[in-house]
Amino acid sequence: MSERIDSLQIGMHWFGERPGGLDRMFMALVQSLPAQGVSVRGLVAGSPDVVAASGGSVQSFATTESRLATRLWGARMRSRSLGRIRMPDVVATHFALYSAPTAGVFRGVPKVVHFHGPWAQESGSEGRGRLSRAIRHSLERFVYRGGTRHIVLSEAFGQILQSVYRVPEERIRVVPGCVDVDRFDSGVTRSEARERLGLPQDRPMLFCVRRLVSRMGLEDLIDAMFVVRQSLPDVLLTIAGKGPLAPQLQARIRARGLEQHVQLAGFVADEVLPLWFRAADITVVPTIALEGFGLATIESLASGTPVLVTPVGGLPEVVASLSSDLILPSGGFHAIGSGIAEALLGHRKLPDEAACRAYARARFDNPVVAAQVARVYREAMDAF
Numbered sequence: 001m002s003e004r005i006d007s008l009q010i011g012m013h014w015f016g017e018r019p020g021g022l023d024r025m026f027m028a029l030v031q032s033l034p035a036q037g038v039s040v041r042g043l044v045a046g047s048p049d050v051v052a053a054s055g056g057s058v059q060s061f062a063t064t065e066s067r068l069a070t071r072l073w074g075a076r077m078r079s080r081s082l083g084r085i086r087m088p089d090v091v092a093t094h095f096a097l098y099s100a101p102t103a104g105v106f107r108g109v110p111k112v113v114h115f116h117g118p119w120a121q122e123s124g125s126e127g128r129g130r131l132s133r134a135i136r137h138s139l140e141r142f143v144y145r146g147g148t149r150h151i152v153l154s155e156a157f158g159q160i161l162q163s164v165y166r167v168p169e170e171r172i173r174v175v176p177g178c179v180d181v182d183r184f185d186s187g188v189t190r191s192e193a194r195e196r197l198g199l200p201q202d203r204p205m206l207f208c209v210r211r212l213v214s215r216m217g218l219e220d221l222i223d224a225m226f227v228v229r230q231s232l233p234d235v236l237l238t239i240a241g242k243g244p245l246a247p248q249l250q251a252r253i254r255a256r257g258l259e260q261h262v263q264l265a266g267f268v269a270d271e272v273l274p275l276w277f278r279a280a281d282i283t284v285v286p287t288i289a290l291e292g293f294g295l296a297t298i299e300s301l302a303s304g305t306p307v308l309v310t311p312v313g314g315l316p317e318v319v320a321s322l323s324s325d326l327i328l329p330s331g332g333f334h335a336i337g338s339g340i341a342e343a344l345l346g347h348r349k350l351p352d353e354a355a356c357r358a359y360a361r362a363r364f365d366n367p368v369v370a371a372q373v374a375r376v377y378r379e380a381m382d383a384f
Contacts, residue, residue, distance in 0.1 A: 097139060
């Protein structure tokens with residue numbers, strides 16, 4: 001292994017306090033990078049309990065409920081304090097809002113930008129106004145401009161970095177998302193998982209875990225169940241997650257007469273998420289926009305459950321090498337519904353439990369991805 005390096009990771013939240021895809025990735029890297037020769041110190045918005053929860057690696061600079069000015073000032077002051085104690089070999093940024101205040105603090109230190117998604121565009125799809133989007137975009141451009149290397153989750157996100165943020169292609173490296181395969185390999189059968197969750201044993205079951213916002217394609221998925229029901233009258237879809245769209249989705253289920261076929265489970269605790277994936281015959285990721293990777297895809301595969309994805313963003317890149325039958329022909333309720341029905345009826349050849357897990361372990365297990373990230377950090381140091 002190369003000489004050990006010291007990294008400072010600037011994140012968003014600590015996953016145990018504010019679960020989200022970016023936060024799960026951040027936590028996974030904090031826990032996995034040390035085995036790859038990369039020491040970690042981290043900063044996030046969170047409670048004082050973050051220090052203990054992270055094993056002493058991560059500190060909070062302000063609570064998530066603090067005023068924005070307090071959080072930004074806290075990020076700057078805490079980063080300056082850490083720099084005075086020991087200047088890092090590399091600074092890795094994961095969220096533009098909290099990275100921007102550290103400008104000038106780490107002069108002479110290479111920066112690696114982890115691009116988890118186009119923050120401004122995503123906020124626009126969730127109803128933010130033009131001024132808010134413009135401010136966020138400017139912040140992103142400011143932070144990304146200072147990157148020595150940029151890590152993206154997929155080629156699709158690499159294209160966004162180039163076209164929207166004008167980052168040169170030669171600075172961009174693709175490193176996929178990661179998953180703790182051992183944790184999602186629950187060691188139970190599908191029948192046992194259903195028994196533990198109180199789910200029926202005799203119905204075809206689908207699972208989808210998403211933030212309940214429009215770009216996730218959940219309206220199409222609900223409408224698709226009307227198509228699936230024609231061929232499989234006992235099918236049951238569970239949608240897990242929280243978000244502002246929940247009332248509209250519930251109303252849509254009632255309007256389509258699908259109360260016996262679609263249920264909203266709300267927030268599913270991280271401890272039982274592997275059981276939900278295991279209990280399903282198929283997981284569905286029906287995103288319609290701005291999907292760079294989709295951690296739910298590899299979490300499902302690590303659980304031994306195949307996943308159907310729409311051909312949006314980086315989703316096809318995640319599963320194509322396992323089976324092209326996992327990629328739906330297009331978005332829209334009819335294509336999604338037809339694809340699900342074909343898969344449940346055996347007309348699409350889906351990988352079995354062992355193949356799903358082996359694929360996830362070989363490509364996306366935490367140590368595999370952490371080793372790739374560590375190589376990019378060292379490359380950034382050499383290029384700086």
